[in-house]
Amino acid sequence: MPPIARSFGYRVLSHTAEVIVEIRAENWAEFYRQAACALLTVHSPRPANGTLRKFRVCIDAEGPEEALVSWLNEIIYIVSARRCLPRKIRIVSAGSNFIEAVLFGAAFGREGGIMKEVKAATYGDLKVRRSAHRIMARVILDV
Amino acid sequence: MTLTRSEFRRIDDYRFEIPREGAMRVPGVIFCTESLLRKIAEEKVSQQIRNVACLPGIVGGSLAMPDAHWGYGFPVGGVAAMDVEEGVISPGGIGYDISCGVRLLRTDLTAAAAKPRMERLIEELYRRVPSGVGGKGSIRLRRDEMKGVFQGGARWAVERGYGETADLQTCEDGGRLDGADPGLPSERAVDRGRDQLGTLGSGNHFLEAQEVEEIFDPGAAAAFGLFPGQLVVSIHTGSRGCGYQVCDDYLRIMQKAVHRYDIALPDRQLSCAPIGSPEGREYFAAMCSAANFARANRQVITHRVREAFGHAMGMAPAGLGIGVVYDVCHNIAKMETHEVDGRKRKLCVHRKGATRAFPKGHPEVPERYRLVGQPVLVPGSMGTWTYVLVGTPEAMKATFGTTCHGAGRMMSRTQAAKRIQGQALARELKKEGIIVRTDSYRGLAEEAPFAYKDVSEVVEACHGSGISRKVARLKPLGVVKG
Numbered sequence: 200m201p202p203i204a205r206s207f208g209y210r211v212l213s214h215t216a217e218v219i220v221e222i223r224a225e226n227w228a229e230f231y232r233q234a235a236c237a238l239l240t241v242h243s244p245r246p247a248n249g250t251l252r253k254f255r256v257c258i259d260a261e262g263p264e265e266a267l268v269s270w271l272n273e274i275i276y277i278v279s280a281r282r283c284l285p286r287k288i289r290i291v292s293a294g295s296n297f298i299e300a301v302l303f304g305a306a307f308g309r310e311g312g313i314m315k316e317v318k319a320a321t322y323g324d325l326k327v328r329r330s331a332h333r334i335m336a337r338v339i340l341d342v
Numbered sequence: 343m344t345l346t347r348s349e350f351r352r353i354d355d356y357r358f359e360i361p362r363e364g365a366m367r368v369p370g371v372i373f374c375t376e377s378l379l380r381k382i383a384e385e386k387v388s389q390q391i392r393n394v395a396c397l398p399g400i401v402g403g404s405l406a407m408p409d410a411h412w413g414y415g416f417p418v419g420g421v422a423a424m425d426v427e428e429g430v431i432s433p434g435g436i437g438y439d440i441s442c443g444v445r446l447l448r449t450d451l452t453a454a455a456a457k458p459r460m461e462r463l464i465e466e467l468y469r470r471v472p473s474g475v476g477g478k479g480s481i482r483l484r485r486d487e488m489k490g491v492f493q494g495g496a497r498w499a500v501e502r503g504y505g506e507t508a509d510l511q512t513c514e515d516g517g518r519l520d521g522a523d524p525g526l527p528s529e530r531a532v533d534r535g536r537d538q539l540g541t542l543g544s545g546n547h548f549l550e551a552q553e554v555e556e557i558f559d560p561g562a563a564a565a566f567g568l569f570p571g572q573l574v575v576s577i578h579t580g581s582r583g584c585g586y587q588v589c590d591d592y593l594r595i596m597q598k599a600v601h602r603y604d605i606a607l608p609d610r611q612l613s614c615a616p617i618g619s620p621e622g623r624e625y626f627a628a629m630c631s632a633a634n635f636a637r638a639n640r641q642v643i644t645h646r647v648r649e650a651f652g653h654a655m656g657m658a659p660a661g662l663g664i665g666v667v668y669d670v671c672h673n674i675a676k677m678e679t680h681e682v683d684g685r686k687r688k689l690c691v692h693r694k695g696a697t698r699a700f701p702k703g704h705p706e707v708p709e710r711y712r713l714v715g716q717p718v719l720v721p722g723s724m725g726t727w728t729y730v731l732v733g734t735p736e737a738m739k740a741t742f743g744t745t746c747h748g749a750g751r752m753m754s755r756t757q758a759a760k761r762i763q764g765q766a767l768a769r770e771l772k773k774e775g776i777i778v779r780t781d782s783y784r785g786l787a788e789e790a791p792f793a794y795k796d797v798s799e800v801v802e803a804c805h806g807s808g809i810s811r812k813v814a815r816l817k818p819l820g821v822v823k824g
Contacts, residue, residue, distance in 0.1 A: 213756030215385060215412055264610070265597065272590050279583045280533035314784060316475040316544040318438040318586040322593060323414025323611035339414050341438050341586075342545065342755075 208233030211240055218317075218340045223333055228290040230334045231270055231298050235288050238271050241340060243314050247284040249305040254281070258298045263327040266296050267336055271320035274302070278317075282306055295329075317342050350379065350388070356807030357740075360388055365606070366395040366404075373741065374408040375803050381752055381795060385412040393608040394422050399429020399617075401682050401689060405741055407696050408803035409750030409795060413437070415611030418695035419750060423680065423742045424617060426688045430605065431622045432614035433596060433629070435692030436675050438589045441633035442580030443671030444719040445513075445640045446730065447647060448566075450663030451573040451655070453553035453819060459654050460551065464777045464820035466650035467549055471643050472541045473824040474781030479540035481642065488532045488635075491539065492524035495634030496669070499539075499641035509644060512708050513669040514698065517637050521677075523627035527584065528591050531628075535584025535635055540642035544782070546748075546789055547579045547824035548721075549643070552728060552816040562732045562813045565714040566667050574816060575664075576728055577643050578721055579824070580673065581636035588632040592625045617690050626675065626690075633674060640669055667730070668708075668717035672697045672747035678706075680742050691742050699733035699745040699810045707733070718810050722749045722797030724778075724789050724823065725771050728816040729801045736808035745810035749797040755788035762787050771821075780823040789823065 208229065212219040220237040224230035256273050260266035277283055283304035291299040318341040327336040350358040350372070358379055360370030370391035372382060382388070387410050394416055395404035401423050410419030415434030422435055456463065472479055483491065490498050496510055496517025510517040527535075542549060554572040557563045568574070581588075596613035599605075599621040605614065615621035644666065648659035655662060675692045682689075700707050702715040711717065718731035726749070737743050762770075764783025767790055771778050780786045804810045 213754035215754050216418065216751045217414065218755075261597075265594070269594070276530055276534070276587070279586075280530065314475070314782070319590045321414040321611055322597070322613065323434075323609065325610060341414065 206236065209237035211237055214339070218342050219337060220340060221337050223335045225333060227293040227295060227334065231293050231300065232288055232290055234267060234271060234336070235274055235285065238274055238317065238340070239285060241315055241317055241342065242278055243284055247286065247305040247307040251286065251303040251305055252283050254302045254304065256298065256300045256302060260296045263295045264322070264325050266298060267327060267338060268320045268322060268325065270298050271338065275317050275319060277302065277304060315342055356803055360391055362395070365608070366392055368395050368400050368403045370395055370406070371403040372406040372410065373803065373807050373809060375799070378408050378795070378799060378803055382406070382410055387412050387417045390415070390417040391420065393612060394420060396608055397422065397424065397430055397432065397612065397614065398605060399424040401425055401687065402742070407744065407746040408800045409695070409746040409748055411750045411752065413694065415609055416692070416694045419746065420694050421696045421741060421744045422692045423689040424692070426617050426677065426690055429617055429690060430614035431617045431625055431675055431690055432612055432692065433589045433592045433625060434611045434613065435694055436589070436629060437673040437694045438586045439580040439673055440585035440588060440629055441636035441671040442673045443636065443640065443669065444721055445577040445644065445669040446667040446719050447575040447644060448568060448663070448665055448667050449573045449651070452571045453573045454571060456573045456655065460820055461777055463551060463650060463654035464779050464822065466654045467647065468779040468822045470646040470650050471549055471822060473543070473822055475544045478537045481539045483536045483539065485532055488536055489524035491635050491638045492522050492527060492631035493634065494518055495637035496641035499638045504642045504645040509641065509666045512666045512710060513637065514671060517641065517669065519630040519633045521627055522630035522634050524631055526624060526628040527588050527631050531584050531587035531591065531632070534587045535582055538582040538584065539639055540646060541582065542579045542822065542824040543582050544785055544824040548724065549822040550576045550818050551820040552576060552818050554814055555817040556815040558812040558814060559732065562714045565711055566717055566730065566813065567665065568667065568730065568814050575647055576719065576721060576816070577640050579639060579643065581632045582639065584635045585632040588628050592628060595621055596625070629675060633671065636671065637669065668719060670697055670717070670719055678742070680738065689742065693744055695747045696744050697747045698743055699731070699737045700743045701733045701735045701738060718745055720746055720748060720797065720801060723791040723794035724821055725774065725776055725791040725818060726797055729797065729812060730814040730816065731801065731804065731810040732813050734808055734811055737810060741809050745804045746800050749794035749800055751793060752795050753793040758790045758793035759784060759787040761792065762790055776818050777820040778823060786823055
């Protein structure tokens with residue numbers, strides 16, 4: 200399965216009907232940042248221009264899987280309901296089951312910005328694995 | 343635990359069993375041909391069928407329709423009926439796009455008569471029915487108005503002038519599901535849905551002008567108001583962001599419920615709660631609310647279609663005979679009574695990418711069609727046919743009154759977009775006489791016909807196995823693609 204997009208910290212793969220995101224990072228802050236970048240790559244290959252709006256996100260979860268899915272769904276909500284495409288992500292603090300972050304996003308319209316609608320990050324085949332030096336995850340996006 | 347083809351036991355030409363083993367409470371049954379089974383077996387669908395078979399209270403079998411393909415948790419094309427006393431309800435068994443479905447509109451026009459104005463018609467439809475990712479509708483609802491939609495469904499829309507009372511008579515459930523609690527969808531669900539009423543969305547959603555190309559069952563076709571050469575319109579969309587959010591909200595609640603009720607699950611996406619538990623009852627009521635949003639959405643689009651026809655054809659919409667053949671959803675859980683092992687049982691039937699197909703005489707079939715059976719609408723991929731089928735008594739016995747919902751995807755979006763560019767596909771379709779209007783040529787390429795199974799093969803499997811019967815085949819003339 201060749202990747203649609205990749206960077207140092209993530210790969211985006213196309214499945215039959217969905218999109219799979221693989222993330223790897225050395226710490227939790229980087230892990231959530233890479234996950235957000237991967238999701239935003241699926242939403243749009245280019246950033247939205249315009250005045251930036253600020254969104255504060257706080258997540259407290261029971262474990263890393265729930266934290267990851269909640270984090271991604273928080274961004275999906277900002278894109279879908281607030282019609283803003285986050286451009287800058289500042290992770291204030293993060294751990295295996297919590298994230299505090301500030302996102303800055305620009306509005307998009309019908310003509311530009313968003314390439315693909317992402318309905319949700321799912322729990323299907325969700326995996327978050329930790330080793331001494333690395334955190335890795337695989338999450339499926341419903342598109 | 344991936345199964346090989348040899349692990350399927352052939353029951354007959356159209357049914358293959360995955361025998362019960364391990365934690366499975368019932369066997370798996372796939373309704374398909376040998377050729378379709380080959381495609382289904384290539385994915386992890388059989389594993390998902392087995393996982394669903396492990397859920398508490400499942401009755402009869404974990405079923406898959408001929409268009410089944412890999413989903414998350416439940417397979418798409420999956421059917422699971424749970425005993426209401428002992429069973430669970432799972433948001434993953436319905437999917438994110440709650441009550442996604444198809445509505446078919448008939449007209450008094452022939453395709454031949456409308457052909458000179460087809461470009462204009464498709465343009466008007468595109469202009470009036472927002473599609474694509476950023477598409478906002480012209481209706482923006484307040485929270486209290488959203489409650490009205492959650493409660494009233496298509497009836498809410500008709501009461502506000504978006505359509506005619508007669509439209510509701512041939513909608514599943516009269517266009518409105520009982521059991522909704524409009525206070526349950528979260529603020530976020532309201533936020534995500536408030537400006538999306540009357541919009542198509544993206545992905546495989548579409549609005550299509552079609553010609554009735556072939557009639558297989560003249561009696562049923564006449565009852566449905568269909569005749570050869572007729573111009574008809576199909577609408578495929580659902581509950582949009584509102585439904586996605588309801589599903590996401592309750593999956594999170596169900597993750598905790600799984601621990602509370604000590605339910606062992608092979609996949610977290612199957613998270614669930616007992617049907618009678620507070621979590622189960624709340625999810626069902628929230629799901630009904632989102633389902634009513636989807637029905638209102640298709641009703642508002644129906645109104646816009648009438649407006650578009652009026653402008654394109656230069657006639658008052660009332661003179662064009664535009665009426666609803668049927669409105670049916672394929673992502674839903676419903677409380678239904680079915681006969682199992684000789685006794686009637688109340689069941690919660692999960693249908694994810696599967697369509698209800700009730701036979702003639704069933705009290706839930708609209709009165710107008712009760713002598714014939716419930717219409718089933720099966721859209722193919724863009725550029726191929728849509729089929730009208732009818733429900734059968736065999737479906738009641740074998741699949742809890744269920745059949746397929748479409749062609750079923752078999753190629754990833756990326757693979758499809760690599761094989762053809764959107765503009766080239768639009769030109770190819772035009773050569774075949776199909777006009778395409780879209781916001782996204784990339785999205786168009788991702789939905790290319792070759793990315794899907796052959797809808798005719800899927801329909802033949804349904805017809806052959808008896809879980810629905812062919813009535814008519816519709817040929818696309820023009821598409822507005824989400």
